[in-house]
Structure formats: structure tokens, C-alpha cells
Amino acid sequence: xxxxxxxxxxxxxxxxxAVADELATVxxxxxFHFHLDDAGFGPLATLFKRTxxxxxxxxxxxxxxxxxLKGDVEMVPAFAVEKIDDPVKILLKAAAMETESAKNxxxxxxxxxxxxxxxxxxxxxxxxxxxxxxxxxxxKQQEHIRQFGPAYLALQSFGQEVPAAPAE
Ligand SMILES: [Fe+2]
Ligand SMILES: [Fe+2]
Numbered sequence: 001x002x003x004x005x006x007x008x009x010x011x012x013x014x015x016x017x018a019v020a021d022e023l024a025t026v027x028x029x030x031x032f033h034f035h036l037d038d039a040g041f042g043p044l045a046t047l048f049k050r051t052x053x054x055x056x057x058x059x060x061x062x063x064x065x066x067x068x069l070k071g072d073v074e075m076v077p078a079f080a081v082e083k084i085d086d087p088v089k090i091l092l093k094a095a096a097m098e099t100e101s102a103k104n105x106x107x108x109x110x111x112x113x114x115x116x117x118x119x120x121x122x123x124x125x126x127x128x129x130x131x132x133x134x135x136x137x138x139x140k141q142q143e144h145i146r147q148f149g150p151a152y153l154a155l156q157s158f159g160q161e162v163p164a165a166p167a168e
Contacts, residue, residue: 007115012071014108015062015120018127020078021101023057026052027081032094035085043156044087044141048094051134058127065123086152091142098135102128 001009029052036045063073084090105124112121144152 007117008069009071009119010115011112011120012066012069014069014111015066015069015071016074017078018105018108018124019059019062019066019073020076021104022055022062023075024054024077024079024081025055025097025101026059026075026084029055031081031093032090036087036090037086038085041087041153042092042155043154047141048090048135051094051137053076054130055132061123061126065120069120088142088145091138091145095135095138095142098138099130102131103137105131 029048033045033048033052036048066073082093084093105128108123109124109128112118112124
């Protein structure tokens with residue numbers, strides 16, 4: 001295998017690792033969404049659904065790059081869904097997942113630069129910006145809970161039970 005070929009293979013392997021991570025994340029966030037929605041935490045449930053959709057977009061970007069490099073997409077989630085349904089624990093877990101993704105993607109971005117694969121590096125840089133944004137959103141929710149206590153989450157569910165104002 002030439003040096004160029006092995007660099008390409010390495011990019012494809014990293015891209016597939018990211019696909020696996022993103023797939024597991026989509027599953028985990030949808031699980032959080034179902035449970036939060038069921039428990040009446042509407043806004044938090046919506047945050048997880050929207051974030052899961054962004055992660056799905058990440059899979060698409062990664063897959064396009066894999067196919068461009070003439071690899072194939074391994075659609076295998078990196079880990080099984082953890083059955084967490086407590087809102088505080090959910091936010092802790094999600095924030096940790098985002099930190100881990102951003103850390104890995106940053107390390108791999110450096111490898112892509114060394115392998116002269118700037119286009120893959122650029123895709124990961126876009127993903128890092130998104131993951132940092134997700135971390136920030138989850139961190140803000142945790143901060144609100146720290147500030148206002150569990151009442152903050154109860155108020156989130158209260159909003160949903162208020163009937164819509166009748167049309168005039
Ligand atoms: Fe992602
Ligand atoms: Fe994310």
C-alpha cells in the first residue's frame with residue numbers, strides 16, 4: 001500500500017468511527033426525547049429531538065466523504081443506549097458525550113492535517129463547532145437546574161398543561 005493509500009484508509013476508518021459515534025448518539029438522544037416527552041418535560045424533550053436531527057445530518061456529511069474516498073459506510077452504532085430517564089442524569093450524560101466527541105474530533109482533525117486530507121479535516125471542524133454548541137445548550141440547562149432547583153423542570157412541564165387560550 002502506498003503512503004497515500006494508507007492515509008486514505010486511515011481517513012475512512014476515522015470517518016466510520018465518527019459515524020458509529022453519531023449513530024449511537026442519535027439513538028441515545030431519541031431515547032432521552034421519548035422519556036422526557038412522556039414525563040411531560042416538553043422543552044427539554046424538544047431540545048433532544050432537535051439535537052438528534054443535527055447528529056443525523058453529521059452522519060450524512062461523514063457518509064458523503066466516505067463514499068467520495070471510495071470507502072463504504074459501516075452503519076454500526078458505537079455503543080448501546082443507556083437507559084437513563086432522570087432529567088438531571090440525562091443532561092450530565094449528554095454533556096459528557098458532547099465533550100468526548102469534540103475531544104476525539106479535535107485529535108483526528110490534527111491527523112487529517114498530517115495526512116494532507118484537508119477536506120476531511122474541514123468536515124470535522126464543522127462538527128466540532130456543532131458539538132460545542134450542543135454541549136453549551138445542555139450545560140445551560142444544567143446551570144438552570146443548579147440555580148433554580150428541580151422546580152425549574154417542574155415549571156417546564158407546567159407550561160404544557162396550560163390549555164391554549166380560546167380564539168376570540
Ligand atoms: Fe455530531
Ligand atoms: Fe452533538
